[in-house]
Amino acid sequence: MVEAMLELRDVTVRFGALAAVRSVSLSVAEGDVLAVIGPSGCGKSTLLRAVAGLEPLTAGSVVWDGRDLAGVPTHERGFALMFQDGQLFNHASVGENIAYALRLGGMGRAARRGRVEELLELVGMQGYADRRPATLSGGQQQRVALARSLAADPALLLLDEPLSALDRSLRDRLAGDLREILVQTGTTAVMVTHDHDEAFTVADRMAVMLEGKIAQEGPTGEVWRAPVSREVAEFIGYETFLSGEAAERVVGREVLGHEVCGGGAGGGADGRVVALRPSALRVDEAGGLAGVVRRAVTVSDAVHLDVDAEGVGTVAALADEPDHRLGDEVRLRLDDRGVALLPR
Ligand SMILES: Nc1ncnc2c1ncn2[C@@H]1O[C@H](COP(=O)(O)OP(=O)(O)OP(=O)(O)O)[C@@H](O)[C@H]1O
Numbered sequence: 136m137v138e139a140m141l142e143l144r145d146v147t148v149r150f151g152a153l154a155a156v157r158s159v160s161l162s163v164a165e166g167d168v169l170a171v172i173g174p175s176g177c178g179k180s181t182l183l184r185a186v187a188g189l190e191p192l193t194a195g196s197v198v199w200d201g202r203d204l205a206g207v208p209t210h211e212r213g214f215a216l217m218f219q220d221g222q223l224f225n226h227a228s229v230g231e232n233i234a235y236a237l238r239l240g241g242m243g244r245a246a247r248r249g250r251v252e253e254l255l256e257l258v259g260m261q262g263y264a265d266r267r268p269a270t271l272s273g274g275q276q277q278r279v280a281l282a283r284s285l286a287a288d289p290a291l292l293l294l295d296e297p298l299s300a301l302d303r304s305l306r307d308r309l310a311g312d313l314r315e316i317l318v319q320t321g322t323t324a325v326m327v328t329h330d331h332d333e334a335f336t337v338a339d340r341m342a343v344m345l346e347g348k349i350a351q352e353g354p355t356g357e358v359w360r361a362p363v364s365r366e367v368a369e370f371i372g373y374e375t376f377l378s379g380e381a382a383e384r385v386v387g388r389e390v391l392g393h394e395v396c397g398g399g400a401g402g403g404a405d406g407r408v409v410a411l412r413p414s415a416l417r418v419d420e421a422g423g424l425a426g427v428v429r430r431a432v433t434v435s436d437a438v439h440l441d442v443d444a445e446g447v448g449t450v451a452a453l454a455d456e457p458d459h460r461l462g463d464e465v466r467l468r469l470d471d472r473g474v475a476l477l478p479r
Pocket residue numbers: 150153155173174175176177178179180181182329
């Protein structure tokens with residue numbers, strides 16, 4: 136087990152009668168990226184602010200490298216923060232924005248210039264040092280904000296919805312770049328986001344926060360594949376929940392029998408709930424499940440369908456072709472990768 140650099144022990148933050156963060160324990164190993172994801176108002180920003188020292192703890196502790204940070208003010212923690220809106224200084228150039236922390240740290244002019252160039256290259260913004268932030272696109276501004284956050288080589292980078300202000304396709308692209316930059320620089324980071332795709336792209340581990348508590352924490356792939364409850368599953372993109380005969384009809388007795396009865400025959404769903412991502416059911420002439428299209432929504436690279444499946448009820452499915460209309464008869468094929476059996 137890698138030793139944790141950051142440890143949250145039973146952290147609680149109250150605002151009067153409201154417990155925004157309720158007894159949260161989490162740890163982050165050196166060089167790891169943890170994403171804290173959850174719906175609006177679940178307390179994730181408050182948790183991040185508590186780590187930064189911007190929000191007093193009601194109970195519990197934040198420990199960095201074995202040291203309890205109680206009483207250590209924000210500016211002495213050695214952490215950097217980056218927000219949804221990068222909050223660049225508009226009266227200063229891009230280069231001056233990035234060099235700000237370096238200047239505070241007493242780095243000389245020539246060294247600063249070199250470091251700024253290095254950081255601009257890291258975030259793919261070479262040649263932009265003299266521009267004003269206001270003349271940059273939203274995505275470019277966030278790249279500069281990231282460079283500024285990384286300038287002083289922070290012990291820990293805290294990211295609060297760093298890509299949320301950007302449009303979808305740019306967000307996807309920047310999420311991939313952010314991942315690469317964090318890995319390349321070996322930065323330990325905690326990122327808060329409501330977007331599970333973003334968390335999956337950027338982070339090593341994922342903590343799902345619901346109503347102030349951590350509902351599940353683990354390696355991103357594990358949480359993705361094996362949510363521990365319906366609430367977690369719904370938040371990370373599972374849309375169809377089936378049990379009993381409907382479940383058996385869709386995923387087959389083998390899956391359920393094997394998982395539920397340890398390989399024994401029969402058993403069916405045994406009262407357990409099967410969760411399906413839309414990608415678990417694909418339109419395919421050779422598919423084993425028949426149904427009728429009730430809704431079709433085209434997105435960039437797929438068509439999301441609601442299908443009334445025979446003997447099952449409404450299920451979410453994906454089609455490759457955009458020519459499905461209401462009332463069309465389709466057949467669906469199961470793709471196991473989008474299937475999770477929820478724990479009892
Ligand atoms: N300073 C404050 N005083 C009182 N209540 C607060 C304060 N800050 C946050 N809250 C409340 O605490 C809860 C958690 O807020 P928080 O901002 O942490 O949620 P969040 O998950 O980050 O949501 P969002 O994604 O919408 O930013 C909310 O109910 C919010 O209204």
